[in-house]
Amino acid sequence: MEGLIVKENKTLGEKYYKFNHKSGLEVFVFPKKMTTSYAIFATRYGAVDNKFKHINDTEFTVVPDGIAHFLEHKMFECENGVDAFERYAKTGANANAFTGNNLTGYIFSCTENFYDSLEILLDFVTHPYFTEQTVQKEQGIIGQEIKMYEDHPGVRMHRELMKALYKKNKMRVDIAGTVESIAQITAETLYKCYDIFYNLRNMTLCVCGDVDIDEVEKVCNKVLKEAPAFEIVRDTEDEDEPREAYQKRTVCQLDVSKPLFTIGIKDSNIPKDAKERAKKAYATEILDEMLFSQSSEFYNELYSQNLIAQDLSSGCEIGRNYSFNAISSESSDPDKVYQKFLEYIDKTKKEGLDKETFELSKRTVYASNIKSFDSVEDIGNNFIFNYFDDSDILDTPDIISSITIDYVTELLNEGFKEEYYAMSIVEPLRKDK
Amino acid sequence: MINKSFEIAKGVKLNYIETDKFKTNYFSFNFIAPRSKKTAHFNAMLPLILMRACEKYPSQALLNKRLQYLYSGDICAKNSDFGEYQIFGMKANMLNNRFTPDTDVTYEMVDLLCQMIFKPYLVNGAFDSEFTKGEKINLIDTIEAEVNNKGQYAIKRLMSEMCKDEVFGISSTGEIADVEKITPKSLYEAYQYALKSYKIEIYFVGSADIDSVANQFKAYFEGVERAPIEIEPVAIKMRADEAKEVVDTEKVNQGKLVLGFRTGYHYSQNEYHLIQLFNEVFGGSPTAKLFTNVREKMSLCYYCRSAVNQKTGIMVVSSGIESKNKEIAKNAILAQLDMMKNGEISEEEFASAKKSIKNGYLSVYDGAEAMEAWSFYRGLCGISTTPMLEIEKINKTTIKDIVDVSNKMTLDTVYFLKGEDA
Numbered sequence: 001m002e003g004l005i006v007k008e009n010k011t012l013g014e015k016y017y018k019f020n021h022k023s024g025l026e027v028f029v030f031p032k033k034m035t036t037s038y039a040i041f042a043t044r045y046g047a048v049d050n051k052f053k054h055i056n057d058t059e060f061t062v063v064p065d066g067i068a069h070f071l072e073h074k075m076f077e078c079e080n081g082v083d084a085f086e087r088y089a090k091t092g093a094n095a096n097a098f099t100g101n102n103l104t105g106y107i108f109s110c111t112e113n114f115y116d117s118l119e120i121l122l123d124f125v126t127h128p129y130f131t132e133q134t135v136q137k138e139q140g141i142i143g144q145e146i147k148m149y150e151d152h153p154g155v156r157m158h159r160e161l162m163k164a165l166y167k168k169n170k171m172r173v174d175i176a177g178t179v180e181s182i183a184q185i186t187a188e189t190l191y192k193c194y195d196i197f198y199n200l201r202n203m204t205l206c207v208c209g210d211v212d213i214d215e216v217e218k219v220c221n222k223v224l225k226e227a228p229a230f231e232i233v234r235d236t237e238d239e240d241e242p243r244e245a246y247q248k249r250t251v252c253q254l255d256v257s258k259p260l261f262t263i264g265i266k267d268s269n270i271p272k273d274a275k276e277r278a279k280k281a282y283a284t285e286i287l288d289e290m291l292f293s294q295s296s297e298f299y300n301e302l303y304s305q306n307l308i309a310q311d312l313s314s315g316c317e318i319g320r321n322y323s324f325n326a327i328s329s330e331s332s333d334p335d336k337v338y339q340k341f342l343e344y345i346d347k348t349k350k351e352g353l354d355k356e357t358f359e360l361s362k363r364t365v366y367a368s369n370i371k372s373f374d375s376v377e378d379i380g381n382n383f384i385f386n387y388f389d390d391s392d393i394l395d396t397p398d399i400i401s402s403i404t405i406d407y408v409t410e411l412l413n414e415g416f417k418e419e420y421y422a423m424s425i426v427e428p429l430r431k432d433k
Numbered sequence: 434m435i436n437k438s439f440e441i442a443k444g445v446k447l448n449y450i451e452t453d454k455f456k457t458n459y460f461s462f463n464f465i466a467p468r469s470k471k472t473a474h475f476n477a478m479l480p481l482i483l484m485r486a487c488e489k490y491p492s493q494a495l496l497n498k499r500l501q502y503l504y505s506g507d508i509c510a511k512n513s514d515f516g517e518y519q520i521f522g523m524k525a526n527m528l529n530n531r532f533t534p535d536t537d538v539t540y541e542m543v544d545l546l547c548q549m550i551f552k553p554y555l556v557n558g559a560f561d562s563e564f565t566k567g568e569k570i571n572l573i574d575t576i577e578a579e580v581n582n583k584g585q586y587a588i589k590r591l592m593s594e595m596c597k598d599e600v601f602g603i604s605s606t607g608e609i610a611d612v613e614k615i616t617p618k619s620l621y622e623a624y625q626y627a628l629k630s631y632k633i634e635i636y637f638v639g640s641a642d643i644d645s646v647a648n649q650f651k652a653y654f655e656g657v658e659r660a661p662i663e664i665e666p667v668a669i670k671m672r673a674d675e676a677k678e679v680v681d682t683e684k685v686n687q688g689k690l691v692l693g694f695r696t697g698y699h700y701s702q703n704e705y706h707l708i709q710l711f712n713e714v715f716g717g718s719p720t721a722k723l724f725t726n727v728r729e730k731m732s733l734c735y736y737c738r739s740a741v742n743q744k745t746g747i748m749v750v751s752s753g754i755e756s757k758n759k760e761i762a763k764n765a766i767l768a769q770l771d772m773m774k775n776g777e778i779s780e781e782e783f784a785s786a787k788k789s790i791k792n793g794y795l796s797v798y799d800g801a802e803a804m805e806a807w808s809f810y811r812g813l814c815g816i817s818t819t820p821m822l823e824i825e826k827i828n829k830t831t832i833k834d835i836v837d838v839s840n841k842m843t844l845d846t847v848y849f850l851k852g853e854d855a
Binding site: 034085092110112141144255289296299303310363364 | 784
């Protein structure tokens with residue numbers, strides 16, 4: 001087995017094995033004594049990758065928005081007319097797939113016949129089959145998926161926030177595209193994207209469960225052929241993005257009972273070093289917990305005035321070329337919440353962060369992370385998302401431990417400025433009948 | 434599946450499911466109330482008001498600080514319906530003690546939940562009026578917000594139309610007009626009634642010194658007067674009368690089509706595996722007839738699936754479609770059922786449905802709440818079984834059994850949430 005590595009975190013009681021398969025694929029195995037085993041086979045190819053070229057080409061190729069997601073749907077169809085779901089039906093595995101901004105993942109979980117299911121996974125993802133007819137049929141199905149999300153307040157609010165925060169970053173693009181953009185997709189463009197991005201050297205397999213690493217290698221040997229070098233350049237012109245939010249406020253109307261809002265805080269000060277990036281992400285999580293949790297002054301003041309619903313959620317995302325933090329809830333008066341938010345941040349900056357609150361919040365983030373190691377699905381997915389950003393979930397406890405109140409204070413002072421904020425609101429339809 | 438049970442007080446049971454595979458422990462405290470329009474809104478309010486504050490931690494901020502201190506301990510409200518029962522209370526999840534060297538988190542979380550339930554924050558013999566007012570607004574907001582999730586909303590509308598004359602149509606969140614009438618005093622009376630009169634089931638899943646956990650609960654029940662009521666089983670309608678149709682029109686991008694069927698099956702008959710197998714072939718998976726035909730072949734929708742309620746035997750088929758395609762979609766769904774009635778089920782379909790159910794049953798062992806649900810809901814129907822025993826029954830089932838099930842299905846109500854443009 002080539003390049004076999006074992007990595008362990010004793011605090012967590014978790015470890016993984018890694019090897020480089022001769023095909024060019026990197027394989028990770030997390031041994032876990034569970035009834036269920038899980039596999040995720042993912043490519044570093046997502047909704048934002050719509051402009052790219054071979055290193056020797058001069059011109060970039062531009063493909064329609066939503067194509068990575070479309071491709072994900074179409075991969076389940078196989079040449080002999082038997083689709084991947086039918087093949088999994090014989091092993092009893094529960095299979096699915098998803099497309100994100102930067103990746104596409106094919107997954108299954110099962111309680112028996114793991115290696116047979118793994119063979120199906122590796123086989124169908126490495127054997128595309130598209131025809132004009134099946135592409136057309138999918139346009140109807142995905143068209144309904146897009147319409148379903150158009151009626152979904154949370155999804156709509158997030159999309160509008162991305163469009164308000166970013167001027168040109170590809171985070172503006174909806175993962176599924178639009179009914180118009182997917183109408184331009186053909187079998188030929190699908191094959192082109194497939195050939196480029198579904199290169200095993202651009203992909204990773206992670207399995208988690210009561211699984212034997214030698215058997216995993218045998219399945220890889222059986223199915224995978226050596227991949228050519230991966231020599232693709234992605235367009236990065238969107239990275240040249242101003243730090244300030246593009247629009248301050250955006251509103252859309254849907255059939256909802258009460259307004260929903262999200263306040264986004266844009267950041268373009270993204271550490272190049274992956275470990276630093278991870279540290280910043282967890283420190284932001286601690287800061288959010290300090291500022292907006294149910295113990296916070298902000299939450300309690302607004303909640304007692306019935307200005308926000310019971311859930312005030314917060315979360316941050318830091319990728320290689322985008323980063324934002326957001327808080328969301330329902331409110332009868334989102335603009336008043338926004339004013340209170342501005343005042344609260346000013347006041348907190350002046351008064352400084354409280355040491356006890358910092359310790360409690362850090363403890364919370366530390367414990368939540370340990371909790372995420374209780375399911376094979378969570379481990380597999382978290383691993384891939386982190387690994388594609390060059391970080392490693394087994395390093396997380398140590399990263400969190402290293403975060404200090406000074407570091408978090410710096411994030412507050414540097415990151416929370418009015419020019420970086422945008423608010424997206426979903427409000428009830430005006431009844432003008 | 435349950436390793437040990439304790440009688441904590443009259444009509445109060447603690448069930449322990451022991452496993453050391455998780456880094457966390459889980460437990461829940463469940464009141465079992467009859468499903469009734471008179472009490473649904475009170476029962477929905479109780480977990481909310483109890484979680485707002487207690488004597489020892491008289492504000493939400495203090496309560497949450499305590500939870501943060503207990504390594505991100507988590508306590509959530511529970512409120513759901515199951516046939517003639519409304520089940521409400523709280524559930525908690527926390528790190529196992531082996532990750533928290535400086536704190537006995539299990540002990541402290543059980544104590545905190547008991548503080549919330551048994552030592553609420555009171556003012557002059559009633560709940561605090563500001564807290565009550567705030568939680569009423571929250572509950573009303575929650576009820577009003579049901580319209581935000583169109584898929585769920587359409588199913589709820591179907592159930593209220595289909596079960597107009599049955600308790601199964603009663604919403605477990607209550608009605609807004611009833612919530613509005615709640616006072617700090619009437620809520621406190623409802624609280625006292627619940628502690629005295631409802632059966633209580635406590636589940637603990639994980640690894641702990643369960644005897645001392647049992648003693649902790651026992652200590653809190655000391656001095657609590659208990660006279661639990663029996664809940665009469667409600668007769669289940671086995672066949673639909675003539676099918677009816679209900680249409681609502683809203684400004685939505687996608688229409689939601691929902692069909693309600695009477696299956697003639699439910700948990701208590703101990704033949705539930707038959708209906709589950711039927712559902713798997715019909716609309717419960719990506720190889721089911723609904724998915725492969727209505728979605729894949731006809732390209733009518735992104736989702737089209739069926740689900741059967743274990744307690745009421747009501748099957749709901751739901752789909753999101755172009756509003757103009759309503760009749761086509763409805764006929765396509767019914768055509769799939771007719772195929773099953775005519776015995777058009779292949780050996781392959783049948784074998785894969787069995788495998789898929791087996792997979793689902795076995796994976797129950799990997800989730801604390803899944804294990805609890807397995808025992809809890811069956812326990813309420815007087816059934817005790819394990820995934821392995823159910824798999825044996827599944828293995829013995831034949832295609833003919835499933836065709837027989839199909840022929841008992843009757844369409845009761847069609848609900849359509851229509852887009853304005855259609």
